[in-house]
Amino acid sequence: MDQRDTSNPSLRSDILRQGAAAAWPICLGYFPIGLALGVLARQAGLHWWAVALMSIMVFAGSAQFICVAMLAAGASVPSIIFTTLVVNLRHTLMSSALAVYLAGVNQKFLAVFSYGITDESFAVNMTQFKKGHWDRWRALVVNHLANSVWILATVAGTLVGQFVPQGAFGIDYALTGMFICLLVFQLQGRIYLLTGLLAAVFSVVWYLLIPGDSYIVGASVCAATLGYLLKRRYRRKK
Amino acid sequence: MTFSDYFFLFAGMGLVTYLPRTLPLLYLAHKQLPQWMIDWLSLIPVAVLSALLAPSLFVDAEHRSFSLGKPELIVAIPTLIFALKTRSLGGTVLVGMFLYWLAGIFM
Numbered sequence: 286m287d288q289r290d291t292s293n294p295s296l297r298s299d300i301l302r303q304g305a306a307a308a309w310p311i312c313l314g315y316f317p318i319g320l321a322l323g324v325l326a327r328q329a330g331l332h333w334w335a336v337a338l339m340s341i342m343v344f345a346g347s348a349q350f351i352c353v354a355m356l357a358a359g360a361s362v363p364s365i366i367f368t369t370l371v372v373n374l375r376h377t378l379m380s381s382a383l384a385v386y387l388a389g390v391n392q393k394f395l396a397v398f399s400y401g402i403t404d405e406s407f408a409v410n411m412t413q414f415k416k417g418h419w420d421r422w423r424a425l426v427v428n429h430l431a432n433s434v435w436i437l438a439t440v441a442g443t444l445v446g447q448f449v450p451q452g453a454f455g456i457d458y459a460l461t462g463m464f465i466c467l468l469v470f471q472l473q474g475r476i477y478l479l480t481g482l483l484a485a486v487f488s489v490v491w492y493l494l495i496p497g498d499s500y501i502v503g504a505s506v507c508a509a510t511l512g513y514l515l516k517r518r519y520r521r522k523k
Numbered sequence: 524m525t526f527s528d529y530f531f532l533f534a535g536m537g538l539v540t541y542l543p544r545t546l547p548l549l550y551l552a553h554k555q556l557p558q559w560m561i562d563w564l565s566l567i568p569v570a571v572l573s574a575l576l577a578p579s580l581f582v583d584a585e586h587r588s589f590s591l592g593k594p595e596l597i598v599a600i601p602t603l604i605f606a607l608k609t610r611s612l613g614g615t616v617l618v619g620m621f622l623y624w625l626a627g628i629f630m
Contacts, residue, residue: 310616335529342537352536356524362532370539375571377543382567384551395552399545404575411568455624458598462619464576465599466606469615471569480566484573485581492578493589504574509566516562 304426307413311405311427312434314460315346319435320449322349323442329357333443340436344401347498348372349439375502379407386414390421401428405460408467416470476519480512594626 319340326336331353339349348369355365379402387395398421406428413419413427472478488504495503524532556564580599583590590596602619609615 310612313616330524331529335524338529339533339536342533343540345536345540348536348540352532362528362535365532366535366539369536370543373540374543376540377547378567379571380544380547381551382564384548385556385561385564387548387552388556390552392549392553395548396545399548400541402544402548404571408568408572415568455620455622455627458595458619458623459616461576461579461595461599461623462602462616463612464572465602465619466610466612466615468569468572468576469603469606469610470612471572477566477569481569481573484570485577488574488577489581489589492582493587496587500578501571501574505567505570508570508573509563512566512570513559513563 300422301426304423305430307409307423308406308427308430310459310463311409311431313456314405314463315431315435316438317456317459318346319438320442320446321451322346322353323439323444324446325350325357326353326439327443327446329353331356331443333440336443337436337440340439343369344403344432344435345369345373346403346435372498375404375498375505376402376407378502378505379404382411383407386411387421394421394425398425398428401425401432403428403431405463406431408464412467412470415473476512476516479515480508483511484508594623594630597630598622598626 323333323336326339327333331339339352343349343352351368351372352365355368380399383402387398406424409427410419410424413423468481472481484504484507487507488500491500491503580593580596581589581591583593598619601622602615605618606615
């Protein structure tokens with residue numbers, strides 16, 4: 286599957302088309318968030334080129350929001366970088382899970398691909414890999430399309446963001462809707478349903494009790510581990 | 524802040540964003556993963572999705588308190604049913620947006 290000939294033009298357009306078909310909900314969802322980030326960044330005194338630079342060098346929505354807020358509050362550079370690290374540690378988990386489907390792929394490709402691993406691209410690509418008929422090139426298209434839209438949206442936000450009405454057409458719900466459906470795709474048996482329910486309960490409780498963003502990694506690891514142990518016990522009993 | 528101030532800030536942020544995304548993949552993609560780890564990792568997507576979604580539906584972010592009345596949650600119920608019935612990603616996104624837009628008008 287990895288030896289696809291990407292120099293074949295018809296195949297290449299297939300890859301682009303299918304990648305785009307999978308990525309559009311992400312792009313739709315990124316647009317209002319990117320605009321909002323641009324508006325906030327402008328209010329915090331960042332110019333459009335600084336926002337462009339940030340979105341290119343740091344493709345990480347939540348960390349960028351936090352950075353803008355910290356800049357506005359006059360935080361120091363090391364503290365912003367440290368916070369970014371903490372917020373983005375969750376991607377180690379997603380990167381690890383993707384390794385199952387990208388086994389043996391050359392390092393150069395992986396180095397480029399991993400730049401675009403976000404919550405959203407991870408969710409879409411994992412779902413597609415699991416369904417089959419998906420490969421690393423299509424996954425790469427998803428990552429880079431999402432990134433391009435993100436860069437455009439954040440820069441647009443600094444320039445015209447204040448003229449765009451907030452919450453138009455319910456677009457703020459695009460990513461939530463996407464996550465709901467991708468979650469449904471993942472429920473392929475009792476153990477997945479159970480793990481999902483555990484993660485939901487853990488994440489809400491964790492979020493309520495512990496400040497910060499550790500709830501994503503914490504709840505995911507606890508739920509997956511518990512789910513795995515239950516599955517193993519069930520198997521042994523049979 | 525000058526260009527170089529921004530550049531060094533974003534370079535630092537970029538590095539700590541990139542390394543957690545790339546190191547596990549570079550390391551694990553060239554290793555024979557044990558079966559238990561593959562089984563465990565196969566539960567990660569559902570767990571991550573659920574952990575990302577649940578607090579946005581059940582928690583009032585402003586006060587960081589539990590809530591069962593958020594429009595996000597109320598809209599999520601028909602959206603979930605639509606996703607279960609149709610298994611259409613695009614359709615679910617659009618239905619969710621439409622209902623959320625309606626909720627914004629009527630709630």
